Amino acid sequence: MNLRRLVALLLLGPCAPVLAADADRELAAALQAMRTGDFANAELHAAAALAYAPDFALAAALQVDVARLKAGLGSRLAGDLDDLADDSERRAWLQWRDEARQRSLALRVGTYAAGLHAVPATIDELLIAETDRSQLHVVTRGADGWRVTVTHYLSIGRRGIGKQRAGDRRTPLGLYWIVDRLEDRQLPARYGPLAFPLDYPNDWDRRKQRRGDGIWLHGTDPATYARPPRDSDGCLVLSDEDLLSVRERIVIGETPVIVARRWSFADRPSASDELPAVRAAIDAWVRAWQRESGERAPSKLAVAELFVADYPSEAGLVMARFRLIADVAGVSRSTRKRLYLALSEAGQWTVVADGSG
Amino acid sequence: MKHCCALSRVAGAFLLICAVSAAAEPYDDVRAAFVAGDLDTAETAIRALLAENPFDPDARLLEAEWLRQRGSLAEARARLVLLTEAFPSRPEPFNNLAAMAFDAGDLAAAESWLAKAVATDPAYRRVLENLDALRRARAASAYRELLPNAEADAAPAPLTTFDRFAVPGVCPAPDPTP
Numbered sequence: 109m110n111l112r113r114l115v116a117l118l119l120l121g122p123c124a125p126v127l128a129a130d131a132d133r134e135l136a137a138a139l140q141a142m143r144t145g146d147f148a149n150a151e152l153h154a155a156a157a158l159a160y161a162p163d164f165a166l167a168a169a170l171q172v173d174v175a176r177l178k179a180g181l182g183s184r185l186a187g188d189l190d191d192l193a194d195d196s197e198r199r200a201w202l203q204w205r206d207e208a209r210q211r212s213l214a215l216r217v218g219t220y221a222a223g224l225h226a227v228p229a230t231i232d233e234l235l236i237a238e239t240d241r242s243q244l245h246v247v248t249r250g251a252d253g254w255r256v257t258v259t260h261y262l263s264i265g266r267r268g269i270g271k272q273r274a275g276d277r278r279t280p281l282g283l284y285w286i287v288d289r290l291e292d293r294q295l296p297a298r299y300g301p302l303a304f305p306l307d308y309p310n311d312w313d314r315r316k317q318r319r320g321d322g323i324w325l326h327g328t329d330p331a332t333y334a335r336p337p338r339d340s341d342g343c344l345v346l347s348d349e350d351l352l353s354v355r356e357r358i359v360i361g362e363t364p365v366i367v368a369r370r371w372s373f374a375d376r377p378s379a380s381d382e383l384p385a386v387r388a389a390i391d392a393w394v395r396a397w398q399r400e401s402g403e404r405a406p407s408k409l410a411v412a413e414l415f416v417a418d419y420p421s422e423a424g425l426v427m428a429r430f431r432l433i434a435d436v437a438g439v440s441r442s443t444r445k446r447l448y449l450a451l452s453e454a455g456q457w458t459v460v461a462d463g464s465g
Numbered sequence: 466m467k468h469c470c471a472l473s474r475v476a477g478a479f480l481l482i483c484a485v486s487a488a489a490e491p492y493d494d495v496r497a498a499f500v501a502g503d504l505d506t507a508e509t510a511i512r513a514l515l516a517e518n519p520f521d522p523d524a525r526l527l528e529a530e531w532l533r534q535r536g537s538l539a540e541a542r543a544r545l546v547l548l549t550e551a552f553p554s555r556p557e558p559f560n561n562l563a564a565m566a567f568d569a570g571d572l573a574a575a576e577s578w579l580a581k582a583v584a585t586d587p588a589y590r591r592v593l594e595n596l597d598a599l600r601r602a603r604a605a606s607a608y609r610e611l612l613p614n615a616e617a618d619a620a621p622a623p624l625t626t627f628d629r630f631a632v633p634g635v636c637p638a639p640d641p642t643p
Contacts, residue, residue: 142608145601177604180576180596186607205611212612 129350131161131333132211132261138170139212150174161347164333166211169204203336207261210242210337215259219373221247223418224254225380225426226387230413233257233357235325236366237344239264239279242337244346245371246357253377260354263335263345269369271308274320277341280308281421284365285429286325286358300327300348302355306365311463312419312427312448325365327351364429368420382426382457386416389449389457390428397432406434412442424451425460492629495527499534507531522548523629526557530628533565541565549581556582556592557627563595564624572603575624595624 138153151174157167173185182188184201185208192198221236227249234254236245244262247254264279265271271280284306292301303326309318320342327348328335334347344367346354357363390411398409412431419425428447433440448461492514498507511531514524525548532541542565548558563578576599582592 139608139612142604143612145603145605147601147604174604177600177607180600183604183607183611186611209612 129258129260129353131157131164131167131349134160135164135167135170136211138167139208142170142174147174147178161333161349163331165200166204166207166334169201170208203339206337207242207334211261213241213243216243216245216256216373217259219256219375220253220377221245221256222372222374222378225383225416225418226414226428227254227417228413228415228430231359231362231364231415234364234366235354235358236368236371237262237264238368238370239269239281240369244344244350244354246354255377256373258353260346260350261334263337263339265340265342266338268338271320271323271342272318275341276320279340279342279344279367280313280318280323281367281369282308282310282313283417283419283427284308284310284323284367286360286363286365289355289358289360290324295326298329299324300329300351302327302351304355304358304360306344307465311446311461312422312425315448315461325351325354364415364417366417366420371420380416383416386426386428386449386457387414389459390414390430390447393447393459393462394432404436406436408435409433419448425449426457492523492527495531496628499530504531504535507534522552526561526628526630529558529561530626538565538569552630554585555630556585556589557630559585560592560595560624561626563599564626567599567602567624572599572606575599576603591625591627598624 134153134157138150138157141147141149141153151171154167154170154174157164158171161167169185173183177183185205187205189198189201192201216238224234224247227234232249234247236247236256237243238245239262242262242264244260245256246258246260248257266277269279269281271278286304287307288305290299290303290305295301295303303324306323306325308321308323323342323344325344325346327346330348335345339345344365394409394411398406410433412433414428414430416426416428419427426449428445428449430445431442432445433442435441444465446463446465447459449457450460452458492510494510495507495514498504498510507527508531511524511528514521515528518524525544529541529544529548532538532544542562545558545562545565549562552558559578559582563575563582566572566574566578576596579592579596579599582589583596586592
């Protein structure tokens with residue numbers, strides 16, 4: 109925490125929690141106030157956002173815009189940029205405009221995530237990134253389903269989604285797992301205090317000839333509270349505070365990260381109709397795998413810790429990940445398997461790709 | 466236009482207050498008729514006022530309001546423009562033209578009329594309040610366009626109008642009575 113933030117929080121009072129969500133909430137309230145022309149509340153909430161996050165550039169830009177509108181000038185955020193000769197300044201305002209638009213989208217908090225057909229008991233939380241909405245949802249296991257407990261503002265690749273090759277500055281869409289945790293001292297400053305590498309490219313990506321690597325979930329430069337909606341080299345970027353709040357929820361090798369343009373959420377939980385048929389296809393694949401093992405065929409095979417979810421942006425495709433426990437000559441071995449199953453026109457689930465890990 | 470009903474309510478409330486607080490005013494019959502929504506009675510009362518004094522600027526303001534409420538917007542606007550020419554140093558007709566433009570959703574024209582009203586008297590409180598309300602409305606309009614997916618919210622406050630001049634004057638030439 110820097111000195112300015114400490115002073116701001118002291119001024120706000122000892123009860124003010126040091127949560128980035130507070131700055132985001134204040135900014136959203138300021139934008140909402142502007143929709144009714146309520147200058148006083150817009151100024152109040154923008155100032156509060158800056159008190160929580162002094163490097164919140166959009167909040168500072170909003171203050172400038174309020175002052176302009178009060179003086180009878182046009183709104184920079186709404187596109188009154190004709191008198192700006194400086195291209196970099198124009199670009200900055202356009203990025204803030206995009207950020208304001210994305211931040212004004214409704215949050216998913218409280219809704220139930222669809223498309224999660226099976227999640228092992230070892231996982232209580234997972235992450236769903238919706239790139240079209242610039243939102244990262246923390247989805248938590250509940251008694252009746254998987255519910256969004258918090259939504260964070262998210263930045264993605266400068267050139268959007270659909271990563272195909274190294275250096276294309278696009279964010280891949282897919283279902284990944286966090287495989288490592290890199291600490292502050294291992295990282296250049298621009299990644300913030302922490303980084304969580306994802307296992308891109310997965311088997312499905314390789315099948316689709318998608319190249320490149322190094323897709324991380326990470327924080328921001330120390331001088332920046334939040335980055336524009338499209339600003340990274342392909343990584344998923346949160347504010348440092350949001351990343352730090354998410355870190356305790358991440359279990360390396362276990363926490364799935366769904367990266368989709370949009371994901372399906374509902375006000376009520378829904379049971380998976382597909383699971384029995386998908387499970388039958390998985391069991392058939394396991395039996396075939398056993399037959400093909402030849403002499404070293406295991407005497408006993410079991411599927412454990414089964415995870416099955418819709419694959420993002422691929423209609424009729426699900427991904428299954430599980431632990432295959434095999435008894436061979438009295439020794440029990442466990443390996444991770446991944447299957448990609450497609451729904452045929454005849455309504456049958458078929459394994460179309462597989463892998464390990 | 467959604468501003469129109471709200472404006473009528475505000476104008477109505479204003480007129481009601483005037484009617485209660487200034488019982489001796491010769492314009493009471495018109496104001497009471499506006500409050501009751503009785504445009505026929507308002508017309509009769511305005512005719513009587515103008516028959517008595519065709520040069521009465523307050524009666525001309527009320528006449529413009531009557532035309533506006535009747536839906537004869539072009540005529541109402543023409544009457545107000547004549548008043549701006551007759552009283553270029555008074556903010557009232559400029560202000561009322563701004564309110565009409567605001568009701569029509571033409572916020573740029575409203576700002577232009579209000580700027581002229583302010584130019585006549587930079588300290589006139591109701592005009593300044595209207596200018597503030599107009600700028601809020603322009604901001605709201607810009608941000609609703611900017612943030613189309615945000616949750617619904619209330620319409621901005623309307624502008625208020627004048628039904629009489631603060632400083633007595635005389636119209637230089639009478640116009641045809643309604």
